[in-house]
Amino acid sequence: MATPLGIAVIGTGRMGADHVRRIQEVVSGARVTAVVDIEAERAKAVAARVEGCAVHTDPAAAMASAEVDAVLVASPGPAHEAALMAAFARDLPVLCEKPLTPDAASALRLVEAERALGRRRVQVGFMRRYDAEYTRLKALLETGQLGRPLMLHQRHRNVASASFFTSDMLITDSVAHEVDVTRWLAGDEITAVTVLRPASSAGAPEGLIDPQFVVLETAGGALADVEIFVNCGFGYQVQAEAVCERGTARVGDGHAMVTAMAGRWGGSITQDWTERFADAYDREVQAWVDATRRGEVTGPSIWDGYAAAAVCEAGVRSLHEGGRVEVELAPRPSLYG
Ligand SMILES: NC(=O)C1=CN([C@@H]2O[C@H](COP(=O)(O)OP(=O)(O)OC[C@H]3O[C@@H](n4cnc5c(N)ncnc54)[C@H](O)[C@@H]3O)[C@@H](O)[C@H]2O)C=CC1
Numbered sequence: 513m514a515t516p517l518g519i520a521v522i523g524t525g526r527m528g529a530d531h532v533r534r535i536q537e538v539v540s541g542a543r544v545t546a547v548v549d550i551e552a553e554r555a556k557a558v559a560a561r562v563e564g565c566a567v568h569t570d571p572a573a574a575m576a577s578a579e580v581d582a583v584l585v586a587s588p589g590p591a592h593e594a595a596l597m598a599a600f601a602r603d604l605p606v607l608c609e610k611p612l613t614p615d616a617a618s619a620l621r622l623v624e625a626e627r628a629l630g631r632r633r634v635q636v637g638f639m640r641r642y643d644a645e646y647t648r649l650k651a652l653l654e655t656g657q658l659g660r661p662l663m664l665h666q667r668h669r670n671v672a673s674a675s676f677f678t679s680d681m682l683i684t685d686s687v688a689h690e691v692d693v694t695r696w697l698a699g700d701e702i703t704a705v706t707v708l709r710p711a712s713s714a715g716a717p718e719g720l721i722d723p724q725f726v727v728l729e730t731a732g733g734a735l736a737d738v739e740i741f742v743n744c745g746f747g748y749q750v751q752a753e754a755v756c757e758r759g760t761a762r763v764g765d766g767h768a769m770v771t772a773m774a775g776r777w778g779g780s781i782t783q784d785w786t787e788r789f790a791d792a793y794d795r796e797v798q799a800w801v802d803a804t805r806r807g808e809v810t811g812p813s814i815w816d817g818y819a820a821a822a823v824c825e826a827g828v829r830s831l832h833e834g835g836r837v838e839v840e841l842a843p844r845p846s847l848y849g
């Protein structure tokens with residue numbers, strides 16, 4: 513394809529607007545030809561920065577345009593199913609922000625709909641798979657030098673949660689990343705989840721169960737623990753340590769630069785995901801554009817999105833009912849290996 517890939521960006525909030533900027537200024541081989549938001553003024557403000565960009569309030573209307581070759585979905589999770597079904601109706605390739613959907617049933621409907629098309633059309637936005645530190649960890653584990661991973665310790669801290677954040681969203685919106693990382697690094701499905709509740713922080717909004725402590729079990733017997741704390745107040749920290757048979761490997765300590773000055777030693781902590789994972793988002797979107805222009809779909813699949821949704825749903829049950837909840841996955845279609 514000699515002409516740039518024409519992309520419709522659905523949802524022009526924080527992530528959508530950042531992806532529009534990325535496609536226009538960082539990524540090669542693509543341009544934004546349409547933006548969509550149910551808040552028309554927000555979409556118009558973003559479109560005003562892009563020459564020749566159409567504005568819509570309905571995703572299906574944008575997808576009907578001959579200028580749109582592919583779709584980037586950055587609306588909230590509950591709106592993803594409708595947007596993806598509209599893209600499937602036009603057989604358009606999609607990069608869908610995580611979570612694929614907030615529950616397993618809707619995610620499975622999407623797996624079935626893609627399977628009915630007979631080929632993959634969707635890459636799910638689990639961007640940590642494109643982060644330099646996480647890809648090095650994955651590559652090291654794949655060499656086998658450390659032996660099998662037995663345990664994975666993960667920490668996920670946000671400075672403060674959004675006003676609409678619920679206790680369930682700590683799992684479905686935030687821990688969804690660690691669920692994907694665990695499946696990806698272990699190369700295995702997660703079979704059970706236990707969510708424990710430490711005392712909630714006085715810094716968290718009234719009624720929000722924050723922090724939470726999540727234990728994931730894999731089919732091969734590995735254990736992963738995740739501390740999720742979305743009102744830690746001090747910084748954005750995402751860390752993972754793999755404990756293997758012959759050694760350990762750890763990423764996310766944030767020691768990219770350490771300064772020594774005026775009798776003090778130390779570094780700074782990133783404040784949010786747009787800063788910590790900026791390079792990962794760039795690589796993720798470029799990889800999607802490149803694959804789409806080759807007529808391929810790579811990266812995290814709709815199955816990965818479904819599996820994460822099923823694990824998160826089990827986690828939400830454990831949060832409310834207590835105890836260990838087993839994950840029930842539908843049979844994996846051959847399309848997903
Ligand atoms: N990969 C990552 O690290 C991150 C991913 N996300 C994901 O990105 C997505 C968007 O998150 P944010 O940008 O933070 O949310 P946001 O609330 O800032 O923006 C969402 C936008 O979508 C619009 N919208 C709502 N329903 C819509 C619909 N049916 N059709 C079109 N537009 C609609 C809203 O009006 C709003 O402008 C979510 O799925 C979220 O989980 C968010 C933050 C980081």
Ligand SMILES: O=C1[C@@H](O)[C@H](O)[C@@H](O)[C@H](O)[C@H]1O
Nearest residue numbers: 610670685686687689742785
């Ligand atoms: O995906 C993201 C947000 O939606 C979520 O709310 C945050 O907890 C994550 O750190 C961020 O990467």
